[in-house]
Amino acid sequence: MDKIVAVNDLSRSFGSKSALDGVSFHAGAGQVYGLVGANGAGKTTLLKHLLGLLRAQTGSVRVFGRDPVRDPVGVLGRVGYLSEERELPEWMRVGELMAYTQAFHPTWDSSYARELLQTFGLDQAKKIKELSKGMRAQAGLVAAVAHRPELLILDEPSSGLDAVVRRDILDAIVRTVADDGRTVIFSSHLLEEVERMSDHVTMLHGGRVTLSGALDDVRHGYQRSHVRFAEHFEQPPVLQTALAMEGGGRSWSVIHSGSLEQFHHSVLALGGEVVESRDATLEEIFLARAGRGRQPVEAA
Amino acid sequence: MDITINVADGVPIYRQIVNQVKYLVASGLLRAGEELPPIRTLALQLKVTPNTIVKAYDELEISGVVHKRRGSGTFVSEGRQQLAIRERRRIIEQRIDALLAEGYQLNFSADDILRMVRDRKAAMDAAEPADVEK
Numbered sequence: 001m002d003k004i005v006a007v008n009d010l011s012r013s014f015g016s017k018s019a020l021d022g023v024s025f026h027a028g029a030g031q032v033y034g035l036v037g038a039n040g041a042g043k044t045t046l047l048k049h050l051l052g053l054l055r056a057q058t059g060s061v062r063v064f065g066r067d068p069v070r071d072p073v074g075v076l077g078r079v080g081y082l083s084e085e086r087e088l089p090e091w092m093r094v095g096e097l098m099a100y101t102q103a104f105h106p107t108w109d110s111s112y113a114r115e116l117l118q119t120f121g122l123d124q125a126k127k128i129k130e131l132s133k134g135m136r137a138q139a140g141l142v143a144a145v146a147h148r149p150e151l152l153i154l155d156e157p158s159s160g161l162d163a164v165v166r167r168d169i170l171d172a173i174v175r176t177v178a179d180d181g182r183t184v185i186f187s188s189h190l191l192e193e194v195e196r197m198s199d200h201v202t203m204l205h206g207g208r209v210t211l212s213g214a215l216d217d218v219r220h221g222y223q224r225s226h227v228r229f230a231e232h233f234e235q236p237p238v239l240q241t242a243l244a245m246e247g248g249g250r251s252w253s254v255i256h257s258g259s260l261e262q263f264h265h266s267v268l269a270l271g272g273e274v275v276e277s278r279d280a281t282l283e284e285i286f287l288a289r290a291g292r293g294r295q296p297v298e299a300a
Numbered sequence: 301m302d303i304t305i306n307v308a309d310g311v312p313i314y315r316q317i318v319n320q321v322k323y324l325v326a327s328g329l330l331r332a333g334e335e336l337p338p339i340r341t342l343a344l345q346l347k348v349t350p351n352t353i354v355k356a357y358d359e360l361e362i363s364g365v366v367h368k369r370r371g372s373g374t375f376v377s378e379g380r381q382q383l384a385i386r387e388r389r390r391i392i393e394q395r396i397d398a399l400l401a402e403g404y405q406l407n408f409s410a411d412d413i414l415r416m417v418r419d420r421k422a423a424m425d426a427a428e429p430a431d432v433e434k
Contacts, residue, residue, distance in 0.1 A: 031351065167347070174347075178344075192308075195313070
């Protein structure tokens with residue numbers, strides 16, 4: 001697999017606040033990478049390093065084998081980026097934004113840009129500042145994908161958007177990968193979207209990577225089991241590998257990691273039985289891990 | 301192709317696609333020789349990463365449900381009869397598993413349930429003798 005992105009042991013702090021702490025992240029060609037984590041977990045900070053907007057304090061960042069801070073031209077010309085704030089030049093008209101963006105990108109595909117503008121119903125004569133939130137996102141999206149970048153980076157692309165525009169963004173991700181075999185990295189707090197669109201998922205928590213891998217492997221590492229006990233429990237019973245429990249009395253629903261066999265044993269030891277198990281969803285894993293993160297000690 | 305993805309049910313998405321294509325073939329809604337949608341088309345329809353469709357089609361090919369033709373597309377294979385039996389069995393087995401799990405929760409043993417299935421069948425036969433097929 002060609003390495004598109006290689007981040008190794010990256011740390012970054014702003015003043016006394018640590019934003020990234022020993023983060024490693026790798027991306028190969030033709031895959032979609034989902035980045036999840038609560039607000040302030042470090043997702044945007046990581047993405048800004050890939051774009052050369054932040055310099056690595058410790059560790060290294062390579063995109064297409066290059067340092068994005070030292071060689072911005074060699075990196076940014078091959079990257080498309082949609083920021084969460086959608087920083088677009090307010091005074092430009094949509095058509096001018098396209099011409100402006102095109103000037104930086106020799107690979108600009110005018111017919112693709114036209115097709116997208118038409119699909120979105122964006123008027124080229126309109127000024128950016130006159131656009132609605134959804135239309136700004138669409139304009140930013142066209143500017144990010146029309147040069148058919150080898151790497152598309154989307155920071156919270158769906159944030160605050162209605163279903164129609166969210167669909168446009170997901171379509172752009174699919175087309176980037178399916179048409180050209182290119183790479184997409186996107187961050188999102190919409191876990192269902194990440195679960196559908198990602199081949200790989202990386203979970204950040206407090207600036208550290210708490211989970212990373214192929215989505216199916218990550219999900220397969222966590223189970224949701226329904227457990228019944230002979231006796232009533234007022235408080236959740238202590239089970240090895242359990243990350244989160246809800247329920248009451250004799251019946252509990254448990255999110256747990258590790259082997260199913262081990263879990264069966266620990267349930268059996270408390271006089272219970274596992275009624276049903278299935279792979280946990282990303283949302284269940286995320287909530288269970290985030291809940292655990294509040295407790296003092298966590299072994300990775 | 302009529303496929304629905306449910307992210308909440310814990311089954312990997314590629315497997316949901318595999319299962320539903322198998323079901324469509326087993327039930328005759330997809331016939332031998334019919335072409336499955338191109339990867340890009342189905343990915344856009346379902347809003348999933350294209351690699352998931354690739355994985356699903358690969359698995360369907362390995363299990364002999366479809367075959368790929370070089371430079372064209374993915375087609376439903378012949379010989380679905382044998383598959384249909386296996387697949388019909390699998391569908392019923394899933395229902396049985398759910399029934400057993402629910403029976404367990406309500407304190408019915410497998411033998412209880414077997415007896416109840418026979419009783420229900422008898423009751424149905426008695427109620428509507430004319431409607432029973434074959």
